[in-house]
Amino acid sequence: MDKLRIATAQFEHKSADKAYNLTIIDTLAQQAAAQGADVIAFHECSITGYTFARNLDKQQMLDIAELVPEGNSTQKLIEIATKYNITILAGLFEKDENDNLYKPYICVDKDGLVAKHRKLHPFINPYLTPGQAYTVFEIKGWKCGILICYDNNVIENVRATKLLGADIIFMPHVTMCTPSSRPGAGFVDPQLWHNRENDPTSLRLEFDGMKGRSWLMKWLPARAYDNAVYTVFSNPIGMDDDQLKNGCSMILDPFGDILSECHTFDDSFVIATVTPEKLIQAGGHRYISARRPELYRNIIGQQHEAEQKVVWLHTENS
Numbered sequence: 001m002d003k004l005r006i007a008t009a010q011f012e013h014k015s016a017d018k019a020y021n022l023t024i025i026d027t028l029a030q031q032a033a034a035q036g037a038d039v040i041a042f043h044e045c046s047i048t049g050y051t052f053a054r055n056l057d058k059q060q061m062l063d064i065a066e067l068v069p070e071g072n073s074t075q076k077l078i079e080i081a082t083k084y085n086i087t088i089l090a091g092l093f094e095k096d097e098n099d100n101l102y103k104p105y106i107c108v109d110k111d112g113l114v115a116k117h118r119k120l121h122p123f124i125n126p127y128l129t130p131g132q133a134y135t136v137f138e139i140k141g142w143k144c145g146i147l148i149c150y151d152n153n154v155i156e157n158v159r160a161t162k163l164l165g166a167d168i169i170f171m172p173h174v175t176m177c178t179p180s181s182r183p184g185a186g187f188v189d190p191q192l193w194h195n196r197e198n199d200p201t202s203l204r205l206e207f208d209g210m211k212g213r214s215w216l217m218k219w220l221p222a223r224a225y226d227n228a229v230y231t232v233f234s235n236p237i238g239m240d241d242d243q244l245k246n247g248c249s250m251i252l253d254p255f256g257d258i259l260s261e262c263h264t265f266d267d268s269f270v271i272a273t274v275t276p277e278k279l280i281q282a283g284g285h286r287y288i289s290a291r292r293p294e295l296y297r298n299i300i301g302q303q304h305e306a307e308q309k310v311v312w313l314h315t316e317n318s
Contacts, residue, residue, distance in 0.1 A: 001141045001276045006168070006230075007032040007040040008260070010247040011267035012238030015049035016064055018073055018092075022047060025090060026080045028269050033084035037271050039139060040088055043234040043249070044105065044149050044172040047073050047092040050124060051174065051241040054313065058101070058127045065095035068104060069113040082110040087139055089234075091148070091172055093128075094118070101127050105146050105172050107137065114139070117146035120157060123310050136164045142274070149173045150308070152223060156300065162227040162288070167279050171223075173235045176212040176246050178312035184210025187312075188244045196265050203265070207246035216248060225256030228284030230274045237265060254282035 009028050014020045025042060032040045044050060048064055056064070068074050073092055081088045091105040094116075103122045107114040118131030134157070135146045145166030151157050152171050161169055177188045188211055192203040207213060216233075224231040230253055237247035250261035251272040259272035279285060 004039065004140055004142055004168075004274045005037045005271055006232055006251060006274060007035075007037040007269045007271045008232050008234045008249040008251050008262070009040055009042050009267075009269035010235060010237040010249040010262045011042075011046070013043075013046055013049050013236055013240065015052035015241050017049070018047055021049070022073065022076050022080075024267055025077070025088070026083075028267065029080050029086055029088055030084050032269055032271065033086040035271060037086060037269075040086055040269060041170050041172065041232050041234045042088070042090040043236045044119075044174045045091045045093065045103065046172070046234075046236070047077075047090050049240065050236075051243050053093065053125045056125060061093065061101050061125055061127050062095055062099055065093040065101055067096070068092075068094045068106060068116055069108075074106060074108065074113065077106070078108045078110070078112055081108050085110060087114070089146070089170055089172070100129050101125070102131065103128050103148065104131075105148050105170070107139070107144075107146070107170075109139075115144075115146065117148065119148040119151060121150040121154065121308055123150065123308060123313065134161050134164055136161065136166050139168075142168055144168045144170065146170045146172075149175055150310075155223070155226075158223050158227055158229075162229055166229060167276075168230040168232065168274065169223075169227075170232045171220075171234070173233065174240055174245060175235060176216060176248070177206075177244055180311045182210075182215065185215070186211050188212070188246070190239060190242070190244050193238060193244050193265075200265070207248070212246040213248050220250075221252055221256035221258075224252040224254060224284075225282070226284050226287070228254040228279055228282040228288060230254060230278075237262070237267070254278045254284060
């Protein structure tokens, strides 16, 4: 495998405004390609917007969702990828011919759709159907996987994607700055965002503290380190419906070290070069080789009924 230059982006999307969001994706893809990026990754539901969907009924979801790859948004994404000769990953809501609804993250290049991962653990809308498969595909000889937001909270998903061959895992999110039982968690006051030019310090303290980046640093480096993978984390910046998101889009190497990270409040991206040597040098590679599946095969695979509770969905935003 040759070196690969990957960009991860963050931007403030507009809810249900696919034309606007695709315009921002076009602009950032153009800029990333001009700086030598082979790939650019955007956040979960970057085409459609995300949190607003918690209030939609099924017909409203069907109205915002599209067929993939036949739908207009996927075709527009392919057009952008072709125009700038760059591979693009982005998210939206999907419907099939039977009006089943999914939340996929797709990869396209100038030749069309490369991969589609349907979120395994969707929750933002009750009419969404969970995906039933892991996703591993190639970008310029590199084996890649996709896990969307909550998918990464279940650590078995990350290890399974690695064992299926992925050396890069794209992890698109819309996360942080929501309440939970975790100490320090909570919403960030939107007024801080609106006043960010006058008082950037107060906003940065909230974004980087336990409501945001400090929480992210508890687990994201571990996913990369334990599995000896490059992780490409993408997250929006700014208002997502009535919630404020803090960006922090970043790329980590198999040592769990941050290679590049977005640090501004702007629509932006950063680029990192991934190299194959680290995949073997990292400790996770040795630990995976030392596994003894006979010890835990029946433990991990035992019958279990999945239960998923998202605390902030049941918390008043006040």
